[in-house]
Amino acid sequence: MTYSQLLTGTTTSNALIVELGMGDGRHLCAMSKDERNSNIHFIGIENNRTLYIEAAARINTDNVVLINDSFENRIRDFENEGIDKVIMILPDPEYIDRLYYDDWVAVYTNIFLKLKKLGTLEIVTEIIDELLQAVSETAYHTWAKWLLDTFIKLGFEVEEILNEAPCNYSSICLDRFRQDPERIRIITLRLFKPLTRLEIVSPECT
Template sequence: MSEDLSLVPPHTRTIVELGSGDCRLLETLAEKDPQTVYIGIELDSEQCRQAKSRVNLQNVFVMQGSFEDIVPRLPDDSVDGFIAVLPDPAFIDEKKEDKWKPLYRAVYTKLKRPGAFRLVTEITDEILQPVSNEAFDRWSIWLVSAFRSVGFKVAGMTEGAPIEYSSRCLDQFRGDPERIRIATLDFVKE
């Protein structure tokens, strides 16, 4: 595993996870697909240290740093897929949309055609009450609209997270599905 993009060997496909934490998800995906290179970007140095000491796969690379610094360094039209699981609210909050849209525009630019971006995110009630269907639907419509405005086409949306996805927070959030409603959105660059 390395933080230098020039050390990533030639490969068939590239998948990048934004906020990879301890790289549990990338490790699972990489074990099933050794022909693809998986790059995890994580700001937290302790999470990166844990990932680097635990994950021992030749096709997983961990980069410590911010999305805003690392994603622009990737070549345009070079990434087959991006994954973001439960991004920090600073990167998905409706009230901060103008601040996070530039990151997702960069993600769009880095994707090959056709490329995919999978977003697994959550909505909660501000006072931690159950999230109504109306609030979930309103939020879902806003998310789709926000990512369409960046250039993405919506390929699919489901309630909940993919069963094969696992992380500390995701596993915890699944335990409270009424107050923490999760959606998985699949976007494509055509």
């Protein structure tokens, strides 16, 4: 399928998984090979030209479309409720750090809109001590709670939380970070879009 066909042609028998910031494509390559004979199609989006070229050279399955662009630009292309799963492995700090919240919240709001009901968002991200010391349990859990609260407020619900990256996940940075688990603490959030979104309404004053 072409990129245009994938944007508009997904059905219940044709699933779509999108990796945002795919890097050199090593994880996307593994996924696409595993699903070579299935009805699952993949789109990988990477803004860095050098990494995009590496991914294009690595991936040779016909169930993948690669895009060299920023995912802020491309996520808008998808139909609402057209994506089954979005994967982000170690997104740049400007897309996940608390300091940049006001800038990135709109990205995840768009992702929520584009996911099918019960579609999933899987984020692998990290916390690093500013002084490059070991990350304390208190700092780790405070950070993890803030992340969860943030995504729940956007409408997501929690499927699973891992205090590490899935063992079958791989990227340039992830493979390096795994070698220093005390100073680089990783969390994986598996979130999903519920069938209905509960709206919290404050009671009227009487």
